[in-house]
Amino acid sequence: MLFAEALIASLTPISSPLHSATAVLEPALAPVGRLRDSFGRAITDLRLSVTDRCNYKCVYCRTGNEGAQYSELPIADYLRMVRMLVSMGVEKVRLTGGEPLLRSGLVDMVAELSELRTAFHPDGTPLAPGETGHPLDLALTTNGHLLAELAAPLKKAGLDRVTVSMDAVDPEIFSRITRVPRSYERVLAGVRAAQAAGLGPVKVNCVLLRGFNDSQIEAFAEFSRREAVIVRFIEFMPLEEPSAVPDARTWKPEAVITMDEILRRLNVWRPSCSTPAGLVELPANAASETAKRFTFRDGVGEIGIIAPVSRPFCGQCSRVRITSDGCVRTCLFSQSDHDLYGRMRRGGTDEEISSYLREVIMKKEARHHIGEPDFEKPSRNMVHIGG
Numbered sequence: 001m002l003f004a005e006a007l008i009a010s011l012t013p014i015s016s017p018l019h020s021a022t023a024v025l026e027p028a029l030a031p032v033g034r035l036r037d038s039f040g041r042a043i044t045d046l047r048l049s050v051t052d053r054c055n056y057k058c059v060y061c062r063t064g065n066e067g068a069q070y071s072e073l074p075i076a077d078y079l080r081m082v083r084m085l086v087s088m089g090v091e092k093v094r095l096t097g098g099e100p101l102l103r104s105g106l107v108d109m110v111a112e113l114s115e116l117r118t119a120f121h122p123d124g125t126p127l128a129p130g131e132t133g134h135p136l137d138l139a140l141t142t143n144g145h146l147l148a149e150l151a152a153p154l155k156k157a158g159l160d161r162v163t164v165s166m167d168a169v170d171p172e173i174f175s176r177i178t179r180v181p182r183s184y185e186r187v188l189a190g191v192r193a194a195q196a197a198g199l200g201p202v203k204v205n206c207v208l209l210r211g212f213n214d215s216q217i218e219a220f221a222e223f224s225r226r227e228a229v230i231v232r233f234i235e236f237m238p239l240e241e242p243s244a245v246p247d248a249r250t251w252k253p254e255a256v257i258t259m260d261e262i263l264r265r266l267n268v269w270r271p272s273c274s275t276p277a278g279l280v281e282l283p284a285n286a287a288s289e290t291a292k293r294f295t296f297r298d299g300v301g302e303i304g305i306i307a308p309v310s311r312p313f314c315g316q317c318s319r320v321r322i323t324s325d326g327c328v329r330t331c332l333f334s335q336s337d338h339d340l341y342g343r344m345r346r347g348g349t350d351e352e353i354s355s356y357l358r359e360v361i362m363k364k365e366a367r368h369h370i371g372e373p374d375f376e377k378p379s380r381n382m383v384h385i386g387g
């Protein structure tokens, strides 16, 4: 570990999880070397939205009346942003949207990204002159509608993994949520094509909302076992497009199906006649992992639960986001964006852009305030940020 990194680590509580909504991170020194925020958190994970368009109108995400609200950039400009961030320590890139599979040029973009190499060792020390880093971890989050056709070309271009968003395994409930007829069959074909192409194990992300799809918990467990996918339940967050009048799709604490409730349900569910009920916890894959992982007594199937509302994990946050129109967001719940593309368009050099990025990352928020009296809705909604 570099001396400056050791100093930062000794001054900041980066290794202690932020389990309590009242925990506070203390700002530390200005970062050097690998990109770090003012709390000492290393920024290694980029979520990049490549379009603001989406072909689904999921009830908890969009009003159904609005289309794209932000522009998209030439692929070459996104690639420049990624290169700069990789040179500063980013190791994982997740392409998202809107719906990223709607973006033309996506397969070629993945091919370009697969040529990039990390600039630091996993412990954060810079590579020595002549040393080569390892390929990036390249992932994509999609609604899966166009995945059956694109899974194989994306794999060939160098994509490692896909996460498919699916909020029901009952076809009728599915299309009631997406507001697109026969969408379930298409997405299921996409999941299977991704598995066949070697983009697995596919992760399937499900946002549970009371009264919409909370009947699906056990059916998803069954689905994980049958399709050999990792099903991850994500707590609903206040990130929906606003409606003029609050309705059933508006976030409120009672609408959230919490980790505890999911665990209670799955712990009494019996997977088969020969398998007794009861979840078995699996170890985390990495310290920064956001999901708690479980399997069943026979080891078949995997369930992850991501609980940003009931058990925030901001203390381990290693993420930065770039929106389709080229703005940096330091947190899903930020009150403002940082116009990176504006700097590039005005002719910013790589040095100017990287010092701007360091400045912006120093403003990364300690944590979100969901469910607290002082919570303010973020300046963009999930679909316009990139989840």
Ligand code: SAM
Binding pocket: 054, 060, 061, 096, 097, 098, 099, 100, 141, 142, 143, 144, 164, 165, 166, 205, 206, 207, 234, 235, 236, 237, 238, 239, 240, 382, 383, 386, 387
């Ligand atoms: N179109 C792609 C997809 O469907 O995965 C990428 C964009 S979508 C906005 C990314 C993820 O955000 C989806 O899994 C979606 O379910 C999730 N999401 C949207 N609104 C959310 C909310 N209010 N709370 C939690 N997750 C949300």
